[in-house]
Amino acid sequence: MSDDVTSERISGYIRERFLNGDKKGELEETTPLLEWGVLNSMNTALLLMFIRDELGVVIPPTKITAGNFQDVKSITAMVTDLARQDQATAAAGTE
Secondary structure (H helix, E strand, C coil): CCHHHHHHHHHHHHHHHCCCCCCCCCCCCCCCCCCCCCCHHHHHHHHHHHHHHHHHHCCCHHHCCCCCHHHHHHHHHEEEEEHHHHHHHHHCCCC
């Protein structure tokens, strides 16, 4: 899955679940999710489940940091990096 698709899916989930559809179009890739209170502990847990269930990426506890969840851009970068690591590990296991 490309970075753009991952970003759009994460943005769409945040818009629908936490921003009531974001009718004003305020959510951008660099919107400060923690600072604005969009991601609290419950919403972060829901987002982690979405990423696991819909994107197939498990976020390890060591990656659950303010830096990795500050905005859609940082979340996308983390998810994409973990997905690539998973693919590399799977490929190495089949050789």
